């Protein structure tokens with residue numbers, strides 16, 4: 001249920017109403033917009049007397065929200081959420097460029113890529129330390145050592161670091177990581193979602209390989225219901241019948257999610273296509289359709305990458321692309 005308050009409602013009247021609602025066992029999310037304050041009521045609202053609330057002098061309107069996702073619902077929170085990572089802002093017109101290798105391999109590699117992508121304008125460094133590989137015989141990531149190497153690259157460049165957590169057990173290693181990524185394969189690992197919901201740091205939540213947008217939003221809901229509202233959604237391609245590309249990039253997800261949720265939405269054209277030469281056109285399309293950022297795999301030696309070399313751009317290719325993305329945003333985004 002949402003309760004829209006009248007403009008200039010006195011603070012004490014608002015507090016009284018919230019206390020009364022909380023007294024009925026509801027959680028109240030307050031969204032203070034430029035023009036209106038919206039109270040989002042989460043919990044069992046079946047016994048709440050809508051007419052009584054609507055009759056209060058400070059209340060403009062009351063509506064039932066039938067969507068199963070509440071905290072991430074735009075109806076609860078009409079204004080875009082802006083996620084902040086140090087000085088970097090994501091959402092509501094703030095576009096983020098995240099780049100780096102699929103996996104952290106060596107100090108030389110991660111530092112070299114970090115320096116290169118920073119020069120091209122990237123604001124955050126990605127790099128997997130824990131890798132979800134289809135085959136148990138493939139490189140599984142450097143794990144704790146990989147996170148240490150990311151920290152070295154951060155110290156050298158100032159770029160905040162984004163890296164994937166695969167299990168609850170590993171979370172203590174992520175204390176000093178700037179953005180914790182939940183990968184596609186873990187989008188519905190509800191224990192993990194609940195745990196990252198207790199963190200006080202942003203979470204990058206990737207869409208599962210075969211998940212609907214509603215399921216993606218319900219996963220965001222798990223994180224937010226735990227108290228962590230700093231969630232960034234990521235469209236990274238889904239499994240369809242075509243196999244020329246690794247996945248099918250669902251770009252319509254961006255404007256659709258924009259309507260449904262206030263959370264920032266970024267796009268990963270690397271995992272979506274699996275083919276480096278397809279990454280620039282899809283990245284440009286993602287910038288044009290109104291996404292809030294791009295996460296792109298870049299490797300200094302893609303031919304010898306331990307993971308996802310085929311979809312990795314060289315730093316030179318990334319530099320050219322980053323410039324094109326900037327130019328597209330100038331014309332595509334008002």
Ligand code: PEP
Nearest residue numbers: 128183184185206236271
């Ligand atoms: C990744 O970003 O390294 C990754 C494994 O992505 P996804 O979970 O989208 O496959």
Ligand code: MN
Nearest residue numbers: 102297307308
């Ligand atoms: Mn990868």
